[in-house]
Amino acid sequence: MTAHTRTPRPAPVAAPEQRAARRRVPPRRGGRSAALRRNLAAYLFLAGAVVCFALFSWYPIVRGFLLSFQRVTFTGADEWVGWENFQRLFDDPLFATAWRNTGYFTLLALVFGFAAPLLTAVVLNELRHGRAFLRMAVYLPVMLPPIVTMLLWRWIYDPGPGLLNNALEVVRLPPQAWLESENLAMVSLVLVSTWANMGTTTLIYLAALSNIPGELYEAAQLDGASIRRRLWHVTLPQLRFILMITLLLQVLGTMQVFIEPFVLTGGGPDNATVTVLLLLYRYAFVYNDFGLASAMSTVLFLVLGVFAACYLRLTRTRG
């Protein structure tokens, strides 16, 4: 008779994730209060942030949503008006103009603002000398207060004594109406925005570039890959995730463009640079129509929400 000896099977070796998950299961008895005590300091630290976000972000968002359905006077006599504010908003011919202009700005900003920092980062990364100085030089405009940047560029674009037209004159080219021409005004604003903001993105790309293993380049070089092919087949695939993230953040940022048209063109010429946020500002602070401004804000919130959701999905998937 063969005795079947029951030899205990060795416990399966749990994957590290499973072990960690098991450790996170709270103990059954007295667990909640113990966990609360253990994490009390963390909760206290968190409370400050939660209160700030609730007061200065979530409450205004909810209140703004409610205001978009009201005729707002702030005297306690606000009336509910249903969809009237949205109706008025969609009836305003500038509503479509503002979205068209904002879309155009975003598109141009992607063309200039997306490529410029990437190219700058790649070039800086390849430099042997003067890298630190040039890195600082690229970042310098970010440190200027935005209003100073705008006033500086107003002088650069001035059709009379401005720097750009004087430069054109030196090379015997005709002067341009940088801000006064319907065709050029938006491009001019995008150039300012790109110049003022590309420093941060360049630094992010530089950090990402420094994380790309050198062996990949060495292998590509041994295979006879040219600089262009190394850029295309090594650098860009390695930067794909960070490129996606900055792209989404850039769309979110550029769709809220305000200070450039506000200071440089006031929305002109002939409404060619009226953007969504500039129109929103006019509704609220020029016309004093907070119901209409809130309706606009709600629409903008929904549109940006789509991009924000994409951003979250992307970062969570990657995480």
Added chain:
Amino acid sequence: MVGSHVRRFAGRGTACALVLGLTACGSSSSSQEDGVVTVSVNGLPPETQAIDRQNFEDDIAAFEAAHPDIRIDAREGLMDPETFTAKLAGGQLEDVFYVYFTDPAGLIERGQAADITDYLDEFPELADVRPELRDVFRDDEGRAYGLPTGNYSMGLLYNRELFREAGLDPDQPPETWDEVRTAAREISALGEDIVGFADYSKNNQGGWHLTAWIYSMGGQVAERDGDGWRAAFDDEAGRAALEALHAMRWEDDSMGTRQLLEIADVQRMMGSGQLGMYLAGPDNIPTIVKQFEREYDEFGLAAMPGEATLGGGDGFMVNPDASPEEIRAGLTWVRWKYLNPEREEEVTRNAVEAGIPVGLPQPNLWQGESQRIVDAIHEEYANVPLENYQPFLDRADEVEVLVEPPNAQQIYTVLDGVMQAVLTEENADLDRLLSDAADRVDDILATVR
């Protein structure tokens, strides 16, 4: 661009908090204790204007001595549309607050100012204030919501030295638009960096000035149509205004190449001696003299060319949450400080001692004997060259002063676009600009209740 994203989110959050977050907090800032009413007022000059501030504080001391039952809580600031609603919502708005003539209609319509009609009987001397100015603060039923304390009408401000250099007589400034055009051509011929005539075309200021242009051509921007209003500038007057601007900008090249200007830009051009003429009220002169360290002798003021001009001004309204005692105290202050012909001589003497200009053509708030008294005092104490403003006064009776249209700021936004198109597009279709703008202004005026 990521940096800008973060900054924008932060900025937006702050703006939202400012606009919306304050709606739930705050309370009235005035009080009544032991029979003494404390009333908060704005208009206190900032510390950077030491002399003006000291005068204001001296006035408060004198007022409180004469009215022991009222205490004035003075605060800096005038009308700031960006903070007004947040202050009102947060209970931080002063009991008596400063406004421009463009503000009262909207504030009355939205119930954001107190009805002071029943209190005005206690101030019979205010009946001498010119009725057309008082009407700015009344609703359709004749109820009063504020008091005017200053007024202006737009004229033609010019650089007398550039007139001389261009061979023009600074004592005989232009009276018609053709003469303005000729003078602008002569002045701009003085040099590449000299501009003959400039005008605004940004941040609603272009619309504001185009309104004055249209008035001067004999037109209107809005007119009554039954119970409502409609646009009235798509006509000969509107077209004449655009044609004159277009001709100066593109045919004569006398308006310079840089456009999308606003008031600060044009004042800077005038202050630096690079501009011949622009449309302005008399109050622009001391601003330019003070900011750019010029002399009063250098500038002249003529009446608006054409047959009418745009008038404006400022005044004070009362917080809708103010108590009857606070309203009474606030009106007593406004009457004593700003609408007080009996104090005019003392105020004028102090102004002269402090180097404040006396003798500029406006404001002229009063009718009848009160205005004559004020004028005589100003003439006696004048410290600016009165003869430089005589052309403005000489035609004062010929040039009708018209007020701003209803929903002025929204209309100005539309007219801003028209002004920009005329000054930045050589081939602008003036008829299309006028008809498109009129359609949009009709939509805006359809909401006037």
